[in-house]
Amino acid sequence: MNASPRIALVTGATRGIGLETVRQLAEAGVHTLLAGRNRERAVEAALTLQARGLPVEAIALDVTDAASIDAAVAEVGRRHGRLDILVNNAGIAIDDMALKPSQQTMETWRTTFDTNVFGLVAVTNAFLPLLHQSPSARIVNVSSLLGSIQEHLNPDSFIYDFKIPAYDVSKTAVNAWTVHLAHELKGSKIKVNTIHPGYVRTDMNRRGDEQNGELEVADGARTSVRLALIDDDGPSGGFFYGEDSLPW
Template sequence: MKTVLITGANKSIGFETARQLLQQGYYVYLGCRNLQKGQQAVSQLQSEGLTQVEPIQIDVDSLESIQAARQILGQKTKVLDVLVNNAGVSGILPQPALETDINLIRQVFETNFFGVIAVTQAFIDMLKLSSEPRIVNVTSGLGSITLQNDPAWKYYQVKLAGYFPSKAALNAYTTVLAYDLRDTAFKVNAVDPGYTATDFNHHSGPGTIPDAAARVVKAATFGPDGPTGQFFSDDNSPETGISAW
């Protein structure tokens, strides 16, 4: 049975990603900052007959928490097949370039960028033991520099001085990580789940959580011939590394 760790998985897209991977036969470690909320999420899944799941406490903003989670998971399994870096924050809105508090921008980067790097580095040894390791970094179309400079893009006017650069940096890191692992069985990709109605955006998005999670799951379950080093989004652009499904 393949194993997967999903950060920020006790609600919204992360939770639905866990549900869909459970339905495909994966054993899911539900990463969450608050263990009680994680257990509540696990109980809900188990009530649906999805029992191969348990919570793992992990705060991606804390190296101590990440290291503790790595130790705990290492006691449960030697091999990790899939890592979904889903945890993220938008930061307080709006975020104009000249007025946004730099400490807020740093906090957004801490979660969306540095947190992903820290988690990936902490669990890479377990992933390397998998025959088909997969890393999915959940990003945003707002992280595409090409789209952000296209006046015809439907979200062109959405400019966030912390969130947009943090996701652009995440996309760049995904490219570098995939390159470093190019001669291995790893598939490393960034996935934009789309503008989805969640707590993250006060349920303002037009997309549904099941559809968003399905995009993440698709990248998490790529076969041996699947792509790597790509950014998948329904907002297709000619930017290098940007792809549509």
């Protein structure tokens, strides 16, 4: 790495795992751009972390809006001239849990894929020129164990009887995209990996008044941060939870 601080950008970072990922990267000395589709919320979150002395700045970025993506890329290029770390954290889960897979509406499928897949791919492609300007760049795609086809087919897995179809399949697509992009970039200094954050107590895992999840948010951010900070001899094209490789 060069002597100047690394520059990271985390999407969907105004709350939950994304916000915690920003905090942990900044505490590791990374100058981190806290990206959110609502600029005011992004600024508010960034100011809170700045008040703790952390190197964080806000940036507006709606992963489903091409103009917003282009504006964010231009802003990062103007401010920093490169990007060292991209954490694609933004994601939604809007399946109706009362419906079977074949009963989910096409609107649910399209809206989920617009954010979780098409938005992720669009953001990555748009930032690739700035990532190529880094001496050693990292891309971390936040997926889920729910994207593992092997685990869905395993009767002994705790997800065997837990199906959130549009969300699950979108994360399977994220995993496949990660493999393809890593293959494209295998001769470069950019490493690409996908991660499972764990079953974390976030708003996404809330069902009405019931808060589900096994892990605190700080634990949920650790795998993203680990893969964002790997050395040049670290992995690329893998699917991880903590130090463990996960089945596709």
